[in-house]
Amino acid sequence: MSDDGTTNDPIPDIEIPGTVAVVTGGAGGIGKGIVGALLRAGSSVVIADIEADTIAATVEEFSSLGPVSGVRTDITDESSVKALADQVYEQHGKVNLLYNNAGVTSGGGGKPWQQEPNDWRWCFGVNVFGTAICTSEFVPRMLEGGEPGQVINTSSGDGGFAPVPTASVYAASKAAVSCFTEALHHNLVMEDTRLRASVFYPSGGLQRTGLFTASRNRPEELQRVGEATGRKSMTFDEMKAMLEKSGREVVEADLDAQGDFVVSETAARRYIITLNLGDTVDLLHRRADAIGRLDVPPHHGMPI
Numbered sequence: 001m002s003d004d005g006t007t008n009d010p011i012p013d014i015e016i017p018g019t020v021a022v023v024t025g026g027a028g029g030i031g032k033g034i035v036g037a038l039l040r041a042g043s044s045v046v047i048a049d050i051e052a053d054t055i056a057a058t059v060e061e062f063s064s065l066g067p068v069s070g071v072r073t074d075i076t077d078e079s080s081v082k083a084l085a086d087q088v089y090e091q092h093g094k095v096n097l098l099y100n101n102a103g104v105t106s107g108g109g110g111k112p113w114q115q116e117p118n119d120w121r122w123c124f125g126v127n128v129f130g131t132a133i134c135t136s137e138f139v140p141r142m143l144e145g146g147e148p149g150q151v152i153n154t155s156s157g158d159g160g161f162a163p164v165p166t167a168s169v170y171a172a173s174k175a176a177v178s179c180f181t182e183a184l185h186h187n188l189v190m191e192d193t194r195l196r197a198s199v200f201y202p203s204g205g206l207q208r209t210g211l212f213t214a215s216r217n218r219p220e221e222l223q224r225v226g227e228a229t230g231r232k233s234m235t236f237d238e239m240k241a242m243l244e245k246s247g248r249e250v251v252e253a254d255l256d257a258q259g260d261f262v263v264s265e266t267a268a269r270r271y272i273i274t275l276n277l278g279d280t281v282d283l284l285h286r287r288a289d290a291i292g293r294l295d296v297p298p299h300h301g302m303p304i
Ligand SMILES: NC(=O)c1ccc[n+]([C@@H]2O[C@H](COP(=O)([O-])OP(=O)(O)OC[C@H]3O[C@@H](n4cnc5c(N)ncnc54)[C@H](O)[C@@H]3O)[C@@H](O)[C@H]2O)c1
Pocket: 024, 025, 026, 027, 028, 029, 030, 031, 048, 049, 050, 051, 054, 073, 074, 075, 076, 101, 102, 103, 104, 126, 130, 154, 155, 156, 157, 201, 202, 206, 207, 208, 209, 210, 211, 212, 214, 217
């Protein structure tokens, strides 16, 4: 490997049929699209999600596609994740694909200085600690098993590439996810393992998911203490209407097609998984140029 770790990696592709996959946040939204795609590709899938009813509905909906089951899991809780891993290894004997996909917003909105400690605790608890806890629980077992595998962490263009200034806590959490994934990948290469990491940036249009009502899963003890500030939680349709009213052309992403794409890119062990970088590459160049001038990098304009 070269000093900057960017050399070509000769590791073989992953044969998806016969693999065992765990998808956090797989009961709904983007994760559900990945679960369906994995089943169509021949993987056995375990959905790990905090919403028991949604897990049950998704397992029922997908049961004709292939072996799918669910375990109610709170990824912010080490004992819950350990119980998940114990159950998956007991039932399947291995894990090849770990999709750290569950995520939440920070709720409430507001300026960076209006964010409450509980906004940070909840958002970082799920997005960052959840990803870290699942990685620490599963990766040693995956390494021990010695099979080919991949850890795919869902980040966001918001934070992963550049912050949306009105979403400061969420952006910071996704910057952490992207940075952690890169470090994870390098270590998996350095240790000469059969595992690699990928970072997934949902793209290709507005995602019709439950993210905009993520507060439905916010624990009682992590609620805001002060007055709500800024934008409140809204449904996808309210969000879409708001964007259309502001004159934006809104294209909805196809979550099933996105899932198929994520799975084929997983098989190819692509490091960055995203459907359409579009203007992002140009933004990243302009960010690098600004940093080179010791200037403030340009940010994402999306009002989310
Ligand atoms: N929707 C978007 O526009 C968008 C854009 C970029 C990135 N993302 C990311 O995509 C991922 C999936 O989000 P989505 O848009 O499908 O939202 P979603 O709300 O539809 O799905 C998230 C899932 O995570 C689960 N979850 C929440 N807290 C959990 C916890 N503590 N433990 C286990 N599961 C938990 C929820 O029950 C839900 O099923 C997230 O990481 C999100 O940040 C979403």
